[in-house]
Amino acid sequence: AQSVTQPDIHITVSEGASLELRCNYSYGATPYLFWYVQSPGQGLQLLLKYFSGDTLVQGIKGFEAEFKRSQSSFNLRKPSVHWSDAAEYFCAVGSFPNDYKLSFGAGTTVTVRA
Amino acid sequence: NAGVTQTPKFQVLKTGQSMTLQCAQDMNHNSMYWYRQDPGMGLRLIYYSASEGTTDKGEVPNGYNVSRLNKREFSLRLESAAPSQTSVYFCASKGRGTSGSYEQYFGPGTRLTVT
16 A cells, blocks of 8 residues: 655744755655645645656755655755745645556655744 | 536435445546545545446545446445545546646545534
């Protein structure tokens, strides 16, 4: 069965500092991995995704993530955080596109302090 | 394109009442999904529909039914609401993004409270 663990429930970071959110997955085959962001009261917006190829993927809003098969990880990073990055972030793993079900982690809430 | 739309945005029910959450997408996607979001648990899949005319159970289907009315619409019904069904419900559809690979597109959510 596929599953996702986000070890950090809440992270506080200063504006301008770097951010890294951890994601570990369990999956039997090649995973399809995603990071979503949810601002308060809003739906989920896709930040980036990994299907195959280059293990460092670039996303929107200056985010990137690195797939490490040996560590079963897909950590999200941003070099310099803006106050608008305060939100909840979800990592998800999916099955082959013909049976496309996503399993989500519990989420990491990011607070940005001035 | 409106994308994925959901109605209503908010709803309060009494225990035992029934209601249907509506979802529609205008992206001509085959697959549609219903999730619930609870604090500390992320999103959990309730039901999905891989294509028009088919539906399958997800991780937490008990207490819910779904109908794939046509390619655009996928509704979620609570026959007898319970306080444990207080949650935020998200509908999603799956299709190819601008990069050509598949991704899920989410609606804005329905916040349901059962008292």
